[in-house]
Amino acid sequence: xxxxxxxxxxxxxxxxxxxxxxxxxxxxALGKLGKMKARRRIGKEIQDxxxxxxxxxxxxxxYKSREAFSKTVNATVDPRALAIFEHAWKLAGIDEPKxxxxxLLMDDDGCATTQQQPKIVSITRPGGMGKTxxxxxxxxxxxxxxxxxxxxxxxxxxxxMNILRTILSEVSSDRYSNTEAGSVQILISKINDFLLDKRxxxxxxxxxxxxxxxxxxxxxxxxxxxxxxxxxxxxxxxxHSCLSSFNGRIYNIRALSMVHSRQLFHRRLFKSDxxxxxxxxxxxxxxxxxxxxxxxxxxxxxxxxxxxxxTEDLWNQVKDSIGRALERNPNVEGMMKILSLxxxxxxxxxxxxxxxxxxxxxxxxxxxxxxxxxxxAERFIHRxxxxxxxxLGERCFSELLNRGLIQPGEIDVYGExxxxxxxxxxxxxxxxxxxxxxxxxxxGLPLMTIGKQSKVVRQLCLHGVKEGNSTxxxxxxxxxxxxxxxxxxxxxxxxxxxxxxxxxxLDLMACSxxxxxxxxxxxxxxxxxxxxxxxxxxxxxxxxxGRLGCLEVLDLRGTSVKELPACIVNLRKLMHLLGxxxxxxxxxxxxxxxxxxxxxxxxxxxxxDFLRGLGQLKNLRNLQLDLDFEFDAVTEDTNMVGEEHTKAxxxxxxxxxxxxxxxxxxYGGSNxxxxxxxxxxxxxxxxxxxxxxxxxxxxLGSFRKLQRLRLGMKGLKQDGLCTLGALPxxxxxxxxxxxxxxxxxxxxxxxxxxxxxxxIYDACSKPVDLMFGAGSMPKLEKLELNCFWIVEAxxxxxxxxxxxxxxxxxxxxxxxDDGVVEAMKTVMERGASTHPNHPSLLFERL
Numbered sequence: 001x002x003x004x005x006x007x008x009x010x011x012x013x014x015x016x017x018x019x020x021x022x023x024x025x026x027x028x029a030l031g032k033l034g035k036m037k038a039r040r041r042i043g044k045e046i047q048d049x050x051x052x053x054x055x056x057x058x059x060x061x062x063y064k065s066r067e068a069f070s071k072t073v074n075a076t077v078d079p080r081a082l083a084i085f086e087h088a089w090k091l092a093g094i095d096e097p098k099x100x101x102x103x104l105l106m107d108d109d110g111c112a113t114t115q116q117q118p119k120i121v122s123i124t125r126p127g128g129m130g131k132t133x134x135x136x137x138x139x140x141x142x143x144x145x146x147x148x149x150x151x152x153x154x155x156x157x158x159x160x161m162n163i164l165r166t167i168l169s170e171v172s173s174d175r176y177s178n179t180e181a182g183s184v185q186i187l188i189s190k191i192n193d194f195l196l197d198k199r200x201x202x203x204x205x206x207x208x209x210x211x212x213x214x215x216x217x218x219x220x221x222x223x224x225x226x227x228x229x230x231x232x233x234x235x236x237x238x239x240h241s242c243l244s245s246f247n248g249r250i251y252n253i254r255a256l257s258m259v260h261s262r263q264l265f266h267r268r269l270f271k272s273d274x275x276x277x278x279x280x281x282x283x284x285x286x287x288x289x290x291x292x293x294x295x296x297x298x299x300x301x302x303x304x305x306x307x308x309x310x311t312e313d314l315w316n317q318v319k320d321s322i323g324r325a326l327e328r329n330p331n332v333e334g335m336m337k338i339l340s341l342x343x344x345x346x347x348x349x350x351x352x353x354x355x356x357x358x359x360x361x362x363x364x365x366x367x368x369x370x371x372x373x374x375x376x377a378e379r380f381i382h383r384x385x386x387x388x389x390x391x392l393g394e395r396c397f398s399e400l401l402n403r404g405l406i407q408p409g410e411i412d413v414y415g416e417x418x419x420x421x422x423x424x425x426x427x428x429x430x431x432x433x434x435x436x437x438x439x440x441x442x443x444g445l446p447l448m449t450i451g452k453q454s455k456v457v458r459q460l461c462l463h464g465v466k467e468g469n470s471t472x473x474x475x476x477x478x479x480x481x482x483x484x485x486x487x488x489x490x491x492x493x494x495x496x497x498x499x500x501x502x503x504x505x506l507d508l509m510a511c512s513x514x515x516x517x518x519x520x521x522x523x524x525x526x527x528x529x530x531x532x533x534x535x536x537x538x539x540x541x542x543x544x545x546g547r548l549g550c551l552e553v554l555d556l557r558g559t560s561v562k563e564l565p566a567c568i569v570n571l572r573k574l575m576h577l578l579g580x581x582x583x584x585x586x587x588x589x590x591x592x593x594x595x596x597x598x599x600x601x602x603x604x605x606x607x608x609d610f611l612r613g614l615g616q617l618k619n620l621r622n623l624q625l626d627l628d629f630e631f632d633a634v635t636e637d638t639n640m641v642g643e644e645h646t647k648a649x650x651x652x653x654x655x656x657x658x659x660x661x662x663x664x665x666x667y668g669g670s671n672x673x674x675x676x677x678x679x680x681x682x683x684x685x686x687x688x689x690x691x692x693x694x695x696x697x698x699x700l701g702s703f704r705k706l707q708r709l710r711l712g713m714k715g716l717k718q719d720g721l722c723t724l725g726a727l728p729x730x731x732x733x734x735x736x737x738x739x740x741x742x743x744x745x746x747x748x749x750x751x752x753x754x755x756x757x758x759x760i761y762d763a764c765s766k767p768v769d770l771m772f773g774a775g776s777m778p779k780l781e782k783l784e785l786n787c788f789w790i791v792e793a794x795x796x797x798x799x800x801x802x803x804x805x806x807x808x809x810x811x812x813x814x815x816x817d818d819g820v821v822e823a824m825k826t827v828m829e830r831g832a833s834t835h836p837n838h839p840s841l842l843f844e845r846l
C-alpha cells in the first residue's frame with residue numbers, strides 16, 4: 001500500500017513544463033497520456049489493496065485471539081530492571097563460581113613450575129547461563145594484579161583485524177588506529193612483542209570455532225607462566241581446543257540453585273522476598289522450576305511478568321504457556337519457548353522495534369539515540385499528541401529494557417541508559433523471527449537459514465567481509481519494495497543506488513570504501529528519510545542533496561565534510577542534523593523550520609546569518625554548540641566583529657529559550673556566558689563543558705524548569721550554592737570544581753534543593769569542608785564524590801545520615817595518601833551503617 005501511494009504521490013507531484021514547438025507539444029501530450037495510464041494503474045492497485053485490507057480486518061474480527069498480557073507502556077526504565085545488570089557482582093549465585101575460577105587461575109597447582117605456558121581457564125556451557133557475566137566479574141576482580149589486560153568479545157562471525165586491534169589497543173592503553181592497513185600477521189607480531197616480557201591477563205569471550213582461536217592464541221606469548229587467560233565458549237570441543245599450547249582447565253558453569261533463582265526472580269518483581277504475595281508464591285516456585293536455573297530465562301520471564309497484573313490467573317497463563325520445553329531441552333528449545341512467549345506478548349509496534357535490532361552486529365553496543373532515529377525514519381513510531389516521535393521512541397526503548405529483551409550498555413553519570421546490547425541467544429531468536437516474517441533479509445551472515453528467505457526484500461542488511469562483493473551477495477534479490485539498506489562493517493563494494501526507488505533508510509556508517517561519487521545518484525531516492533554517513537571518507541555532499549524532500553536525519557559525524565552545500569537549507573523536513581566540528585553551514589538556516597536536533601556546531605566558523613537565524617528555528621529542542629572563541633579567527637579582525645557574533649549567539653539562544661528548546665550543551669564559552677545574561681525559561685537540561693565560572697551566574701536563577709545541570713566553577717561559595725538550591729525543578733546537579741573553594745560548603749534545609757535526586761561533586765584541588773546538615777536535600781537518592789579524599793569528614797561521614805532518601809554513595813579517588821583514603825573509607829562505612837536506609841557504598845581508585 002505504501003509503495004502504491006508513494007508512486008502516486010511522485011506521479012502527481014511532477015510539474016508539467018509548458019512545451020515549445022510542435023514536437024515538444026506532441027511529446028508532452030504523449031507523456032500526459034502515459035501518466036494518466038500510470039495513475040489509473042496505481043488507482044486500481046490501491047483499490048485491490050483496500051479490498052485485501054477489508055478481508056483481513058473481517059477475518060481478524062472473526063478469529064480474534066486472546067488479548068496480550070500487557071496493558072500499559074512503561075514510560076521510564078524500571079530501576080529493578082537495571083538492578084539485575086547494574087550491579088552484576090551482586091547477582092544471585094555468582095560469588096561461588098567467581099571464587100572457584102580465581103582459585104584455578106591464581107593458585108599454584110605445581111604445574112606452573114614445570115611448564116612455562118600461561119594459565120588458562122575455559123568456561124563452557126550453552127548460551128544464557130551467564131558465562132560472559134562470570135568472566136567479566138573475575139576480570140574486574142583481578143586485572144589490577146597484572147601489568148596489562150584486555151577484555152574482548154569474539155562472537156560468531158569475528159572481524160579478526162578489529163579483534164587484534166582491540167587487543168593491542170587495550171593491553172598497551174593506546175589507540176592503534178593506523179594499523180588497519182596492515183595484516184593479521186603484523187598485528188599478531190606487534191601484540192606478541194609487546195607482551196613478551198609482561199605479566200598479562202586477557203579474556204576472550206564467546207569463541208565459536210577452533211580456527212578463530214588458533215589465530216587469536218598466536219598473539220599471546222606462550223612462555224610466561226605468570227600470565228592468565230580466560231576463554232568462554234558454548235561448544236565443548238571449542239572450549240577444549242583453547243587449552244592447547246597452554247596450561248589450562250575446563251570450568252563447566254552450573255545452573256542457579258532454586259535459592260539463587262528465587263533471589264534473581266524476586267529482585268526483578270518485588271522489593272524483597274517478603275513482598276511476594278502469598279497467593280503467588282506457589283506459582284512463582286512452579287515457574288522457576290520450569291526455568292531450570294537458567295539466568296537468561298529467569299530474566300526474560302520475570303520481565304514478562306513485571307508488565308502484567310499480579311493476579312493468580314494471569315501468572316497461571318504464563319506458567320502453562322511455558323510448557324515442558326525446558327525440561328526436554330533446558331538449553332536451546334526451552335529458552336526459545338520463553339522468548340517466544342515474551343515476543344508474542346509485545347504490542348505490535350514493539351514487536352517491530354525489537355525485530356529491527358537484528359540489523360546490528362552480535363555483541364555490538366547500540367546507541368539509543370541512533371536506534372530511535374532509525375525507528376522513526378522507518379515509521380515504526382509516529383508522533384502522538386503532545387509527545388514527539390523521539391519521546392515515544394524513548395518509551396519503546398525503556399519497555400524493551402524493562403522486559404529484559406535488551407540489556408543496558410552505557411549508563412551515564414545521571415543514571416540514564418544511553419546504549420544497549422542484545423544477548424546473543426536473544427539475537428538468534430530475533431534473527432530467526434525476522435527471517436520467518438521476511439522482515440529483514442541478511443547477506444554475508446553465516447546462518448544456515450539464510451537460504452530460506454524470500455527474494456522480495458524490504459529491509460536489507462549486508463554484512464561486509466574483506467573480500468565481499470555486494471553484487472554477488474545481492475544477486476537474485478528483488479529491490480522494488482526495499483525500504484532500508486544497512487551496511488555492516490562497511491568493507492563491501494558500495495552497491496548502485498539506481499534501483500532502490502523506495503528506499504527510506506540508508507546506513508553507510510564506517511564504510512571505508514565509500515567515496516564522494518557514490519552519492520551522485522542519491523537524489524533519485526525521493527523517499528529517503530535517514531542518511532548515515534558517520535565515519536566515512538566523504539568530503540563533499542552532492543549539490544542536489546536539497547532535492548531530498550523527505551530527508552529527516554542526516555549524520556555527518558566523523559566525515560571530512562568542511563562545508564555544507566547551499567541547497568541543504570531546502571531540506572524542509574530535516575529534523576536531526578548531526579554535523580562535525582569543521583562543518584560550515586550556509587546562509588538560510590531559518591528555512592529549516594522542522595529541525596528538532598542540531599548537534600556538533602562550531603559557532604566560531606559559522607557565518608553571521610547562521611548565528612542570527614538560529615534563534616528562529618521554532619521547533620529546535622536539542623542544541624549542541626562549541627563557543628570556544630579563544631582561537632577564533634573571526635574575532636581576531638576587530639573587536640566589533642566579535643561583539644556582533646557574540647550578540648547574535650546570545651540573542652538566538654534567548655529566542656530559542658522562549659520557544660521549544662529543552663536541552664542545551666555548550667563547550668567552552670565561560671567568558672561569554674558570564675558576561676552576558678541568558679533567558680531560557682523552557683530549558684530542562686543544561687550541560688557546560690571545558691569552562692569554569694568565577695561565580696554562579698545570576699541568570700541561572702530564572703531557569704524555573706531546569707531539571708539537570710552540569711556546571712564548572714572556580715571556587716564555589718555559599719551564596720552561589722543558595723542560587724542553585726533555589727532552582728525549583730532541579731533533579732540532577734553535577735558540579736565540577738576546577739579550583740578549591742575557600743570557604744565551607746554547608747547544605748541545609750535553608751539552602752534549598754527540595755527535589756534533587758542525584759548530586760555529583762567533582763573536585764580537582766585542595767581539601768574542601770563539605771557538610772550535609774539536618775533537612776538538606778530531602779529527596780537525594782544518589783551521591784557521587786570524585787576525588788573523595790578531598791572531603792574533610794566528621795566521624796559520621798560528613799552528615800550523610802541527614803539525607804533521608806539516600807540509597808547509594810559512590811566515591812572515586814584519583815590520588816592521595818593511602819592512610820587518608822583508608823580513614824575516609826572507615827568514616828564513610830560508619831556513616832552508612834548509622835543511616836536507616838543503609839545505602840550501598842562503592843569505592844573506586846583510578
